[in-house]
Amino acid sequence: MAQNIIHLVNVSKNYNGTEALRNINLYIRKNEFLTLLGPSGCGKTTTLRIIGGFEEPDSGEVLFNGVNITSVPPYKRKVNTVFQKYALFPHLDVFENIAFGLKIKKMDKKLIAEKVHNILELVNLSGYERREIDSLSGGQQQRVAIARALVNEPEVLLLDEPLGALDLKLRQEMQIELKNMQQRLGITFVYVTHDQEEALSMSDTIVVMKEGTIQQIGTPTDIYNEPKNPFVADFIGESNIVSGIMLRDYFVQFAGATFDCVDRGFEENEPVDVVIRPEDIQVVSPAESKLQGEVIAVTFKGVHYEMIVQNNSTRWKIQSTSMAPVGSKVGLQILPDAIHIMKRVTAK
Amino acid sequence: MKSKWLSFPYLVWMLIFIFIPLLLVLYFSLTIRTPDGLVFSFDNFRRFFEPIYLKVFLRSVYLALISTVICLALGYPMAMILAGNNFKRKNVMVFLFVVPMWMNFLLRTYAWMTLLERQGLLNTFLTFLGLPPLNLLYTQEAVVLGMVYNFLPFMVLPIYSVLRKIDRQLIEAAADLGADQMTIFRRVIFPLSLPGVMSGITMVFMPAVTTFVISRLLGGGQFTLIGNLIEQQFLFVGDWHFGSAISMVMMVIILLSMGVLSRYDKEHEGGGLW
Structure with a gap:
C-alpha cells in the first residue's frame, strides 16, 4: 500500500x-x-x-x-x-x-x-x-x-x-x-x-x-x-439527467417506460434521478425500442454526431457515429448497465 | 498626419518658453561684458572652479545628498507601511501625507523658523523644562531638516506607488521557494521597487541641490548654496553672465546624474530622463 x-x-x-x-x-x-x-x-x-x-x-x-x-x-x-x-x-x-x-x-x-x-x-x-x-x-x-x-x-x-x-x-x-x-x-x-x-x-x-x-x-x-x-455526473462529461421511479430492485421507470437496470437497494417506488451518458444511447428503428422520439437537431462534432431527440416532454442528448436526419422518427435503446440510478437529492 | 498639426501649439510653446530661454542662458554664460561690449569667453566657467565657488558647489551637493539619504531612510519604511495589505486607513494616511504639500512652500518653511528660533516653540519648551536653550536655527542641520521636511513626500509617493503594484503572487512564490520575510524583501520586494527609489531620489535630490529659499530662511544666509549663488548673481551682483554659467554647470551635472540613475531604472517607470 x-x-x-x-x-x-x-x-x-x-x-x-x-x-x-x-x-x-x-x-x-x-x-x-x-x-x-x-x-x-x-x-x-x-x-x-x-x-x-x-x-x-x-x-x-x-x-x-x-x-x-x-x-x-x-x-x-x-x-x-x-x-x-x-x-x-x-x-x-x-x-x-x-x-x-x-x-x-x-x-x-x-x-x-x-x-x-x-x-x-x-x-x-x-x-x-x-x-x-x-x-x-x-x-x-x-x-x-x-x-x-x-x-x-x-x-x-x-x-x-x-x-x-x-x-x-x-x-x-x-x-x-x-x-x-x-x-x-x-x-x-x-x-x-x-x-x-x-x-x-x-x-x-x-x-x-x-x-x-x-x-x-x-x-x-x-x-x-x-x-x-x-x-x-453533469460536471464530468455530458449527461442526460431525468427523474424516474425505482419500482423495485433492478427495475426503473422513466420517460413513460420501464427499464431493466443493474441498481438495487432502493425503497419500492422511490423517486430517483436517472443519469445516462449521451454516448450510451443507441439510435434504432422506432419499432425496436420502448422509447420513441423525433430528431430535432443534429450537430457534427468531428468524431461523432450530436443529436437532440424529443420524446414527450424529455429531450435526450445522444452522441453517435451514425446520424439520423432532423425530423425523422427514431427509437432510443438504453442497455441496463448504461442506466445510473442516483438517490434524489432534495433541493435546498 | 493629423497628429502633426495637434502638436504644433506645443512646439511653439516649447520654442518660446524652453528652447529660446535655454539659448539665452547659454549665450550669457559664454560672454563677458567689457568696455567694448559683449565678448565671447570661457571666463565665467573658469571662475566657477575657483575654490570659493567650488566650496559652495560641494556644500550644496553634500547637503542635498544627506537630505536625500535621510528622505530615503525615512520614506522607504513609510511607503512600505502605506502599501501594506493589512493597513485599513491607507487612504487617510496618504491623504494626510499629501495635505501639507498643498500649503505654500514658503509658509511651511517660515513655520519651521518660528519653531526653531531662539525664542521659538522648541526653545520655550526647553526653558520650561529648565534646560538651556539650543542654537537650532541658522545651522546646517536646520537646512537639512527643511529639505527633508519639504521633499519627503516626493520620496514616499513614487516608492509607495511602485510597491503597491507588486504582484502578491510574487511574494507568495518567493515564500514557496523557501524565502523568509527578510529574504523576500532583499531578493524580491526591494529590487522590484528600485524604479520608485530611483525616481524618489531624483525628485528629492534635484530640488534639494538647487534650493535657495530653505538655505536662506533656515540657514540665515550663512550657508550659501549653489541656488543662493545664482540668485545673488542675478539679483544683487547683476552679473547675469556668471549666473548663467553656474546654471549651465548645474544643468549638465543634473543631466549626467539623471543619466546614471536611469541606467538602473530598467522599467522606465520613474522620472528618469533617458
Whole structure:
C-alpha cells in the first residue's frame, strides 16, 4: 500500500463569513497524481493554498508524513507551487528564477548551475538560461515556472490551474508532458483545474468539489462511469439527467417506460434521478425500442454526431457515429448497465 | 498626419518658453561684458572652479545628498507601511501625507523658523523644562531638516506607488521557494521597487541641490548654496553672465546624474530622463 503523504483532517475555512471549505477530509498518497476538480468557487484553490501554507484553516489539521504542519509557514514546507499566472520574478532572468530556491538554500554554485541545466533540459528549454522572462511566450513561461518549482525536488508539487492561460493545442501537449514528468520523477502532484477533460486524462485520483465540500473521490474511470450524484455526473462529461421511479430492485421507470437496470437497494417506488451518458444511447428503428422520439437537431462534432431527440416532454442528448436526419422518427435503446440510478437529492 | 498639426501649439510653446530661454542662458554664460561690449569667453566657467565657488558647489551637493539619504531612510519604511495589505486607513494616511504639500512652500518653511528660533516653540519648551536653550536655527542641520521636511513626500509617493503594484503572487512564490520575510524583501520586494527609489531620489535630490529659499530662511544666509549663488548673481551682483554659467554647470551635472540613475531604472517607470 502506498503511504499517505498529506492528510487533511476536518479542514474548514471561512472568508468574511462565507464558507469556503466545509469539513474536508482527504488523503493524498505518495507519488499519485491527484486532481481537485470543480467549478470556480468550489474551494479547490483554497484547499491547495492550505496545503501550500498560504492560508491557515479555521479548524482542522494538515498532516504531512504524519506530522502536523497546519501552522508551518510556506517557506518551511517541503512542497512547491506552480502558480496560476506563473508568478515569475520579472527582474530576474530564467536562470536566476530557477536558481532562486537553491540559492536560498546556500547550495554550491557549481551544483546550482548543473541542476538548473538539467531541469531546463527536462522542460525542453535548454539554452534559455540568460533569457529575460518577458521575452518568453506563455508556454515557455509555464515551463520555467514548473522548472523553478521542480528544481527544489519537492515531495509534493502543487499546481494551480497551470495550463489555464495556454491555447488548446499547447495545453494538450503540456498535459502529456506534465504526466510524463510526474511519472519519471516520482513526485506527488496535486493539481487544481476546472477542466474535466484535463482531470480525466492526467489524474490517478480525482476529487470532485462543489461549494466547499467533496462530492466524490475516485479514479477517473470510477468518477466517469459511476458518478455518485447528478452534480458529478453533469460536471464530468455530458449527461442526460431525468427523474424516474425505482419500482423495485433492478427495475426503473422513466420517460413513460420501464427499464431493466443493474441498481438495487432502493425503497419500492422511490423517486430517483436517472443519469445516462449521451454516448450510451443507441439510435434504432422506432419499432425496436420502448422509447420513441423525433430528431430535432443534429450537430457534427468531428468524431461523432450530436443529436437532440424529443420524446414527450424529455429531450435526450445522444452522441453517435451514425446520424439520423432532423425530423425523422427514431427509437432510443438504453442497455441496463448504461442506466445510473442516483438517490434524489432534495433541493435546498 | 493629423497628429502633426495637434502638436504644433506645443512646439511653439516649447520654442518660446524652453528652447529660446535655454539659448539665452547659454549665450550669457559664454560672454563677458567689457568696455567694448559683449565678448565671447570661457571666463565665467573658469571662475566657477575657483575654490570659493567650488566650496559652495560641494556644500550644496553634500547637503542635498544627506537630505536625500535621510528622505530615503525615512520614506522607504513609510511607503512600505502605506502599501501594506493589512493597513485599513491607507487612504487617510496618504491623504494626510499629501495635505501639507498643498500649503505654500514658503509658509511651511517660515513655520519651521518660528519653531526653531531662539525664542521659538522648541526653545520655550526647553526653558520650561529648565534646560538651556539650543542654537537650532541658522545651522546646517536646520537646512537639512527643511529639505527633508519639504521633499519627503516626493520620496514616499513614487516608492509607495511602485510597491503597491507588486504582484502578491510574487511574494507568495518567493515564500514557496523557501524565502523568509527578510529574504523576500532583499531578493524580491526591494529590487522590484528600485524604479520608485530611483525616481524618489531624483525628485528629492534635484530640488534639494538647487534650493535657495530653505538655505536662506533656515540657514540665515550663512550657508550659501549653489541656488543662493545664482540668485545673488542675478539679483544683487547683476552679473547675469556668471549666473548663467553656474546654471549651465548645474544643468549638465543634473543631466549626467539623471543619466546614471536611469541606467538602473530598467522599467522606465520613474522620472528618469533617458
